[in-house]
Amino acid sequence: MTPSSPSTTLILVLAVFGASAVEMVEALTIVVAAGVSRGWRSALEGAAAAIAVLAVIVLVVGVPLIRYVPINALRVVVGALLLVLGLSWLRKAILRASGHKALHDEDAIFAETSAELGSAGGAGPSGRDAAAFAVAFKGVFLEGTEVVLIVISLGASQHRLGIAALAAGAALVVVTVVGAVVAKQLSNVPENSIKLGVGVMLTSFGLFWVGEGTGVRWPGGDVFIVALVALFAVVTYAGVRVMKSHPGPYAAPIAPVLPGEGVVS
Amino acid sequence: MRHIASWLRVLWNFWWDFLVGDTPELFVAAMLIVVVAIIVRPHSSVAVILLPLLAILALAASTYRGAKASRSRGSGGPK
Numbered sequence: 001m002t003p004s005s006p007s008t009t010l011i012l013v014l015a016v017f018g019a020s021a022v023e024m025v026e027a028l029t030i031v032v033a034a035g036v037s038r039g040w041r042s043a044l045e046g047a048a049a050a051i052a053v054l055a056v057i058v059l060v061v062g063v064p065l066i067r068y069v070p071i072n073a074l075r076v077v078v079g080a081l082l083l084v085l086g087l088s089w090l091r092k093a094i095l096r097a098s099g100h101k102a103l104h105d106e107d108a109i110f111a112e113t114s115a116e117l118g119s120a121g122g123a124g125p126s127g128r129d130a131a132a133f134a135v136a137f138k139g140v141f142l143e144g145t146e147v148v149l150i151v152i153s154l155g156a157s158q159h160r161l162g163i164a165a166l167a168a169g170a171a172l173v174v175v176t177v178v179g180a181v182v183a184k185q186l187s188n189v190p191e192n193s194i195k196l197g198v199g200v201m202l203t204s205f206g207l208f209w210v211g212e213g214t215g216v217r218w219p220g221g222d223v224f225i226v227a228l229v230a231l232f233a234v235v236t237y238a239g240v241r242v243m244k245s246h247p248g249p250y251a252a253p254i255a256p257v258l259p260g261e262g263v264v265s
Numbered sequence: 266m267r268h269i270a271s272w273l274r275v276l277w278n279f280w281w282d283f284l285v286g287d288t289p290e291l292f293v294a295a296m297l298i299v300v301v302a303i304i305v306r307p308h309s310s311v312a313v314i315l316l317p318l319l320a321i322l323a324l325a326a327s328t329y330r331g332a333k334a335s336r337s338r339g340s341g342g343p344k
Contacts, residue, residue, distance in 0.1 A: 076299060076302075079299075080295045080296065080298075080299050081284075083295040083298060083320065084284055084291055084292055084295045085283075087291045087294070087295070087320065087323060087324050087327070088286070088288055088291050090324055090328075091288065091291070091324060091327050091328050091331060094328050095328060095331050095332060095335065098332070100331060100332045100335040100336070101331070101335060145279075146283075149283075203320060203324075206295075207298070207316055207317060207320055210298055210299055210302050210316070211302055211312060211313075211316055214299070214302040214303050214306050215306040216302055216305070216306050216309050216312040216313070216316070217309040218309070218313065219313060224313075228317065231317055232317075232320075232321075235321050235324070239324070239325070239328060243328065243332060246332070246336075248332060248335045248336060249335060249336070249338070250335075
C-alpha cells in the first residue's frame with residue numbers, strides 16, 4: 001500500500017520542514033557571523049553555492065532511488081536510517097530538556113565563528129573573501145547534509161520527493177526571512193522543542209517504513225503513522241518528566257527566594 | 266588515487282558519525298528492530314506491539330545511559 005492520506009502527507013511536510021528549520025538556524029548563524037565580520041557578498045555566495053550542491057545531491061541520489069530501487073527494500077533501509085536518526089534526535093532533545101546536556105547556544109556559535117574569521121587574512125584583489133566564502137559554504141553544506149538525507153529518505157520512501165524538497169525549500173525561505181528580520185536573535189528560536197517534535201515524527205516514520213517494507217500489516221494502513229506519532233509524543237513527554245525529576249548539571253538554576261518572597265505566614 | 270582514498274575516508278567518517286557516533290546502542294537497536302520485523306511479519310498483531318516497544322526500550326536505555334554519563338561528568342569532572 002502506498003501511503004497517500006492527507007495526514008501522512010502533512011506529517012511528512014511537518015517533519016521535513018521542522019528538521020530543515022532546526023538545521024538551517026545553525027547554518028544561518030554561521031552565514032550571519034561570516035557576513036557581519038567579513039562582508040555579505042562572499043558569505044552569501046558561499047551559502048548559495050552550498051545550497052546548489054545540496055540540491056544537485058537530492059536530484060542525483062533521490063531520483064534514481066525512486067526509479068530503480070525496489071520500493072520495499074528502499075523502505076526497510078530508509079526506515080532503519082530514519083529510526084537511528086529519530087531516536088538519536090529524541091535522546092538528545094530529552095537530555096537537553098532535562099538539563100543533562102547543554103542547550104544549543106547560537107550566540108556562542110556566532111561569537112566563535114566571528115572570532116575565527118576575525119583572525120583570517122583580508123579579501124583578495126577581486127574583492128572576494130575566501131575565508132567568508134569557505135566558512136559559509138562549510139556551515140551550510142554540513143548542516144544541510146542531514147536535511148538532504150531526511151528529504152531523500154522521506155521523499156523516496158513515499159514517492160514524494162518533490163513535496164519533501166518543497167518543504168525543505170519553504171523552511172529555508174522562512175528561516176532566512178526570520179533571520180534577516182531578527183538578525184542575531186536566532187538564539188530565541190525554540191530549537192530543542194522543534195527537535196523533540198521532529199524526533200517524534202522521524203522515529204514514527206522510521207518504524208512504520210521498517211514494518212511496511214518487511215511486510216507487516218499496520219492496522220488502518222498509513223493512518224497508523226498518526227498513532228505512532230501520538231505514542232512517541234506521549235513517551236517523549238513522559239521521558240522528559242521522569243528525567244526532570246533527576247535534573248542534570250545543565251538544568252536551569254532555581255531562582256533564589258528573596259526574603260519575604262513566597263512565604264505565606 | 267590519494268584523493269579517492271581521502272574522499273572515501275571522509276565519506277566513511279561521515280556515515281560512521283551519522284549512524285553510530287556516540288550512541289552505538291541506537292544503531293544496534295535499529296538493526297535489531299529490522300531483524301525482529303522480518304521474523305514476526307507473518308504475525309502482524311505481534312509486530313504492531315513489539316516493534317514500537319523495542320523502539321521505546323532502546324530510547325529509554327540510551328537516554329538513561331546519556332543521563333548517567335552526564336551526571337558522572339558533572340560530579341567528577343573539572344568545573
